[in-house]
Amino acid sequence: MRKIIHIDMDAFYASVEQRDNPKLRGKPVVVGGRPEKRGAVAAASYEARRFGIHSAMPSRTAIQKCPHLIFVTPRFDVYRGVSEQVRAIFLQYTDLVEPLALDEAYLDVTENKQGKSSATLIAQEIKRAIAQKTHLTASAGISINKFLAKIASGMNKPDGLTLIRPEQAEAFVTELPIENFYGVGGATAAKMHRLGIRTGADLKQWSEAALVEAFGKTGRFYYRIARGEDDRPVNPNRIRKSIGVETSFFEDLGDRPAILAALETLSQQLKARLDEKHTSGRTLTLKVKYADYQQITRSRTVTEPLADREGILGLAIELLTLTEAGEKKVRLLGLSITNLEQEGDRAQPTACPQETYIQLTLNFGVVD
Known part of the structure; x- marks a missing residue:
């Protein structure tokens, strides 16, 4: 039986900004693009969340919910530095660490470097070490598998610790x-x-x-x-194959300007994810689900990596012209990038001798 811990930093980006700028403490803060630039919320402080603000929300919606909201430009280099400090703490206990993002990770401590039998005690020690090293809080979930540990870490935020025992x-x-x-x-x-x-x-x-x-x-x-079963191992060598964002709309989008505005927000969110992962990619895929649940994807691969918002948005708009969005109402939009590469890796594509190619697929199933 495994002993799995899921550690999730509390309101990570916003908490880092409040830590580094005392004037932001206790105030509703979001990290992300400003409303006048059609930005989106990358992270919200707990003070902002009380107004119903959450990540991926358009900034113009967030400012309507909280007119005195404070917007802060993301500093991904700082967030990466803090994330590396936290990861170093994890590695003091186990090499089986599977990061999900800069602010969260799974740890398998069934057998650990400290020789401790209690995963709960290890989680408590890790939380204390994070607080001492970074002056930030983290929440921990402990259980017998990844699914349960992930749910447990979100149950008592912020600064929470929740154990789901095998018999529970x-x-x-x-x-x-x-x-x-x-x-x-x-x-x-x-x-x-x-x-x-x-x-x-x-x-x-x-x-x-x-x-x-x-x-x-x-x-x-x-x-x-549904039976509390999850046999997925903690994989420290997992290779990310794609990075994507998508959103479902409370009301189906029926006009082209609204669809373009949503696509612009998604482009900014995708750029933020790429920055977070310190990567770029060559293949952009647009996913569209219409109001009748018909789902289609449109993809294009380019010779130069997509690393800036303008390039992503421009290509996304081109792909949108290959759909019926606007003629048919849209209930979901998504953007994802594959053929990923790290910064500095400028290898040329091997499977695409021409400048670009287009892949068209049509799926009438209901897929999320």
């Missing part, structure tokens, strides 16, 4: 609202609600075959987590 796992999942399941996004949760699935207990009533029929291959994952 199945009962815990049974009572969990489906929208709180890690791996179930907003659109999937809405579909599950339409199918009568509102809690883990409801999900558990479905057979694996029925879930696969309704949700594709992800249905197998839903079948297992």
